Each structure stands twice: as C-alpha cells, then as structure tokens.
Amino acid sequence: MVWWPSVNSLDVWTVAMILVAAGIYLNALVATGAVLFRLAFPRLPDHDRRRVACMGIFAAWAGVILILFQWPLEAGYLGGGNIAAATNPMLLGIVFDGASGVRLILAVTGLLLVQAIQLNNLALSKTANSVSLVGVLLVMLAFVQVGHTVNTPRLILAGLLIVHLMAAAFWVASLWPLFHLVGRGHNQDNTAHILTRFGKIAISGVGLLVLAGVTLATLLTGGLTPLLTTAYGQFLIGKLLIVAVLLLFAAANKWRLVPAFESGDATAPGRLQRSIALEMVLVAVILLITAVLTRVSSPNG
Numbered sequence: 001m002v003w004w005p006s007v008n009s010l011d012v013w014t015v016a017m018i019l020v021a022a023g024i025y026l027n028a029l030v031a032t033g034a035v036l037f038r039l040a041f042p043r044l045p046d047h048d049r050r051r052v053a054c055m056g057i058f059a060a061w062a063g064v065i066l067i068l069f070q071w072p073l074e075a076g077y078l079g080g081g082n083i084a085a086a087t088n089p090m091l092l093g094i095v096f097d098g099a100s101g102v103r104l105i106l107a108v109t110g111l112l113l114v115q116a117i118q119l120n121n122l123a124l125s126k127t128a129n130s131v132s133l134v135g136v137l138l139v140m141l142a143f144v145q146v147g148h149t150v151n152t153p154r155l156i157l158a159g160l161l162i163v164h165l166m167a168a169a170f171w172v173a174s175l176w177p178l179f180h181l182v183g184r185g186h187n188q189d190n191t192a193h194i195l196t197r198f199g200k201i202a203i204s205g206v207g208l209l210v211l212a213g214v215t216l217a218t219l220l221t222g223g224l225t226p227l228l229t230t231a232y233g234q235f236l237i238g239k240l241l242i243v244a245v246l247l248l249f250a251a252a253n254k255w256r257l258v259p260a261f262e263s264g265d266a267t268a269p270g271r272l273q274r275s276i277a278l279e280m281v282l283v284a285v286i287l288l289i290t291a292v293l294t295r296v297s298s299p300n301g
Contacts, residue, residue: 014296016073017070017077018296020070020073023066024107027063028139028169029165029172029173030059030176031056033169034056035114035132035133036166036169036173038052038056040198044194048180048181052177056115056117060118067104067107068104071092071096078094100145102142103143103146106145107139110137110142113131113138114139115132116132117132136166153219160212160215164213164216170201171205172283175283178195179276191261192262195262196258202250206247206250210247213243217240235289235292239293249278249282252275253275253276257272257275
C-alpha cells in the first residue's frame with residue numbers, strides 16, 4: 001500500500017491543513033450549489049427557500065473564515081509548521097503574493113457575491129441571479145489557481161475541474177434541502193414534483209461529474225500504471241470507489257424510493273431520508289480524501 005507511508009508520516013500541522021481544506025471544499029460547494037439549486041427550483045415553498053438561503057449564507061461565511069484561516073496555516077507550513085511562522089509578516093506576504101493569494105481573493109469575493117440570490121427571498125431578480133452566478137464562477141476559478149490542474153494542458157485541466165465542481169456543487173447542496181423536503185409535514189404532490197425534476201437534472205449532472213472526473217484523472221496520472229503504483233493513484237481509486245457507492249444510493253433513490261414516495265408508500269419518506277443522510281456522510285469522506293490528495297501526494301508520485 002503505497003498510500004500508507006504518506007498518511008502515517010503526517011504531522012499535526014499538515015493534518016490541520018487537510019481538515020481546513022476539506023472544510024473549505026465543503027462550504028464552497030454548498031454555498032455555490034445553493035445558488036444553482038435555487039435557480040433550478042425557483043418555485044420552492046417559502047420555508048424551504050428560507051432553509052436553502054440560510055444554508056447558503058452560513059456555508060459562504062464559514063468558507064470565508066476557513067479560507068482566511070488557511071492563509072496563516074500555509075505561511076506556518078513554509079516556516080516549518082509553527083505559530084511563529086504562521087504570524088510572520090514576511091511569510092504571510094510570500095503566501096499572499098503567490099497563487100494562494102489569488103485563490104484567496106477570488107474565493108472570498110465569490111463567496112460574498114453568491115449570497116445575493118440567497119438574500120433575495122421574495123423573488124429571483126435578474127440582478128441577484130447575475131451577481132450570484134458571477135460569485136459562483138469566481139469560486140470555481142479559485143479552485144484552479146493552485147494544485148495539480150496548473151500543469152499542462154492547463155486550460156483543459158482547469159475546464160474539466162470547473163465542470164466537475166459545478167456538478168458536484170449542485171449535488172452536494174441539494175442533499176440538505178431534499179432531506180427536509182421528504183420529512184414530516186411535506187406537501188406530497190409538490191415534493192414529488194421537485195424530486196422528479198431533481199432526478200432529471202441529476203442524470204445530466206452525474207454524467208458531467210463522472211466524465212469530467214475520469215478524464216481529469218486520466219490526464220493527471222498518465223495511465224493505468226500510476227493509478228496502481230503511486231499514493232496519488234491509490235487515493236484516487238479509493239475516492240472513485242466511494243463515489244461509485246454514492247452513485248448507487250442516488251440510483252436507488254431515483255428508481256426505487258422516489259417512485260415509492262410518489263405512490264404514497266408510508267415508509268418511503270423515512271427510507272429516502274436515511275439514504276440521503278448516508279449520501280451526506282459519503283460526501284464528507286470524499287471531500288476529506290480530496291483534501292489529502294491535494295496535500296500529501298501528487299500525480300507524478
């Protein structure tokens with residue numbers, strides 16, 4: 001197991017950076033995905049629209065805080081992993097003047113802008129939509145400023161990652177509102193309509209997610225051998241396996257549980273909620289593995 005030495009040798013500072021990175025991924029995806037969810041379902045009931053708004057705003061501010069916290073963490077990493085280095089003005093300046101600084105500016109600006117649509121609770125105006133979508137784009141661009149997608153061919157790698165992230169953001173941000181929609185006190189007809197529409201959108205989204213992810217992985221690793229013989233490849237295989245399980249849950253929801261819900265099966269709401277809850281757990285694991293991928297391994301081994 002090539003991946004084990006990479007994990008076994010982690011120090012506390014690197015673990016902190018991994019956890020913060022995973023938190024940034026989660027909150028950035030939820031904040032941007034909440035915009036996409038609102039645009040996909042403009043006729044949500046008022047209480048569900050408010051729930052999505054609160055989720056998006058909370059995730060955006062949590063993401064901003066974690067991104068700002070990541071700045072001194074990276075400075076501290078450059079200085080050997082200690083508090084003195086994390087507060088050193090010179091090291092902070094080095095981090096800010098590089099690609100990490102560009103990422104910080106893009107991500108924070110984007111997360112502030114995505115809240116425009118969430119604050120507009122009464123109607124979806126064109127201005128709020130446009131401002132929020134600009135924010136989504138800025139957050140996506142922030143993700144391609146550092147990491148393995150800066151390699152050649154950069155435009156192709158960056159484009160694939162943005163498509164992958166957009167599809168993932170919609171899916172991840174949909175889980176929490178859908179979990180509540182199918183709970184007690186739901187309007188069955190309206191909820192069934194939303195679930196059906198979500199299933200139709202998700203088919204295209206999952207296709208883009210998988211296609212972009214597989215193509216990106218192939219370009220980064222250069223073939224099958226690196227996937228099997230490098231820590232990066234083995235982490236990536238683990239991530240793909242968990243994604244496959246996640247897709248199985250999604251397929252079960254679409255083809256079995258949603259039809260049961262529409263037919264009035266009394267057990268369907270509870271089964272759907274349990275399935276969605278498991279999807280949330282799997283998403284958290286996937287994002288944690290993604291953070292490890294970007295911190296302790298690289299495609300070239």
